[in-house]
Amino acid sequence: MTASLIGIAVIDILLFTFLVITAIAIARLRNLFAVVMLAGVFSLLSAALLATLDAVDVAFTEAAVGAGISTVLLLGTLALTGREEKKPRHSPFLPLLVCLVTGAALIYGTLDMPSFGAANNPAQEHLAREYLERTPVETGVPNVVTAILASYRGFDTLGEVLVVFTAAIAVLLLLGASGKRPSAGRRGEE
Amino acid sequence: MEHHSVLRVVSKLLIPPIILYALYVQWHGDYGPGGGFQAGVLFAVAFILYALVFGIDSMMKVLPPRTAHIFAGAGVLIYAGTGIVTMLLGDAFLGYNALAHDPVHAQEWGILAVEFGVGVSVAAVMIALFVAFARHNPPLKDEDW
Amino acid sequence: MSELVLDLEFIVGHYNYWMFVILMMTGLYVTVSRGNLVKKIVGLNIFQTSVFMLYISMGKIIGGTAPILIDDPDAVYSNPLPHVLILTAIVVGIATTALGLALVVRIRETYGTIEEDELLVLEHEMEFAEAVQGGGSR
Known part of the structure; x- marks a missing residue:
């Protein structure tokens, strides 16, 4: 150990x-x-x-x-x-202070966290064990991650794919979807 | 990049194995690390490498942007369509158990179908994103940098 | 002596969490204090990666193996659930990053700069010009 x-x-x-x-x-x-x-x-x-x-x-x-x-x-x-x-005009003092204070608070919070890699960590106790036991019986897929991704949490993954798709549509709307280069003179007119 | 013959030869050697590996990751995701997301990205990387070395115009002869957009939508439709099919077969949305005679096989089929949809969608989206950035307004001149 | 060993164990057991906090704060600092919009997006990516690290660290079991089932019945597997959540989060992250970058490109085209300070000045001047024009026509 x-x-x-x-x-x-x-x-x-x-x-x-x-x-x-x-x-x-x-x-x-x-x-x-x-x-x-x-x-x-x-x-x-x-x-x-x-x-x-x-x-x-x-x-x-x-x-x-x-x-x-x-x-x-x-x-x-x-x-x-x-x-x-370019060099920022404002001083970095205030953001640094905010980050240090927030970081100190977060580190104070980690002191109560369960030790890294412990098998009796609360995160390992319920759902994970259930998935590991049920996956070979119910799906026969050795890679538990794939089984959870595509089967047990299929709705979630459908949502994620839709988010990726929507983001792509938004980028195409912003940058132009035709794939044609706009004429080179346009920038000069603006 | 016409004069970079080393890059051209190496990428010509590399692109087919990348696509083959993407297909392996796609269909072997049940047994090892991988799945639709990774396979889609790898597949897109093969096209992006081709575009970087041989120019984006010759890449777009292979895969016009419109085709990529259609595939991006088709992937989502394959995923959601699997859910519809399971509903028509009498189970819940994305409840794969109705897809085959016994639940274990049905789950396998369902996972494969869904991962295929994810792979198609992600690959098309990544290629479309790259083309959108690379074919935008003419890049800045060197003195503007 | 035993006290020292205990402390070492405590440090090793919490090092990941502390590093996660430092990473997250670096990302936050880059995001809020740097004026350049591309740099801000890189900062957001660091922030995002730190959260990934926290999730995956919590799922790790020492002596465990990756959650791909093998024949050995005594095998211990790390928690697969955070892996699923983070895997999809990475792909969604790149899609949203691309959206942010597209916005940056459009801002550069409209205003000619991507520095926050200059953008604020330009915005202010435009509002001022509009107000003057509106006042003149009335």
Whole structure:
């Protein structure tokens, strides 16, 4: 128990620390191109961390979506908007204070949380055990995540697909769905 | 990017395995990590890679934006249609047990159908999003950056 | 000595939660204090990832394995439910991020800038000009 705990903890702490360092670098940099690249690194690191936390499906999704599509879309936006962030005029003191106070309150709240990875964590007690026991009997699907996603919580997933679809419609309405390039002279007229 | 011959050759080698892997993830999602969401994204990545290396216009000859939009809607309809079919067969909306003679097989069929809908919808949406951003107004000139 | 070991266990047991808080606050700080709209969206993504980490951390069981059933009857599986919730949340997250980026692109086209300070000044000037015009025509 202790040996495996130490092993998990070392990888976990290392990856999480890298993740936080990347996030702080993102907050400090003003070159947006570097920010987007670091956001890709951030996604890849979080995918690795998710894989060590046994969430293989989520890690897979995060690696494909976060490090792949998200970076491409952010770069596409940068090509349309510019790559340098201007220095903010107001002082960062007030937002920093708000964040520190909120963070302190949240950390005070975590002190009562059950220990990380404990098997008797309240989150593991009822519903999860039920799903793990019922899935092989009722659906015969070995991947419990797929079974819950598509069968037990099918309504939820239908809603999520509809949200993705709606967001795509909104983007197409905003940016133009025809796929034709507007004439180059338009920008000059505005 | 016509002069980047290394990129062109490597991406030509990579794109078919990416699509094959996407199909594997789609249909094998019951047994290993994966499923409709991941497969859809991987499938879209193959098209986006092609567009990045060979130009978006040649990608749009393969898959015109209109086709992508139709597939985005069709995926949602496959998902919701599965629910309608189970209702017509006498079970609840998305209650797969009525789809086959015994519940375990029926669940398997239902999950496959629903994941297929998710995969089609997500792949089409991701391609459509990329095309919408990449084909928007001419990008800024270098001095504007 | 036993006290020290206990403390170490406490730290290891809560490190994930503390890091989650730091990540979340970094995301919040980027979102509220930076003027650039693209940077704000990246900040929101960090915020979002921190929530994913909290959920997945709570589902993890030490010594458990990924929730893909194997033949071993003694196998311990991590909680699959947070995985399902976060998996769909990631895909919805990219769709909403794309929507935000599309809005940024349109704002840049209309106002010529995506810096919040300059946008506020422009907005103020436009309101002022409208008020002056309205007053003049009356």
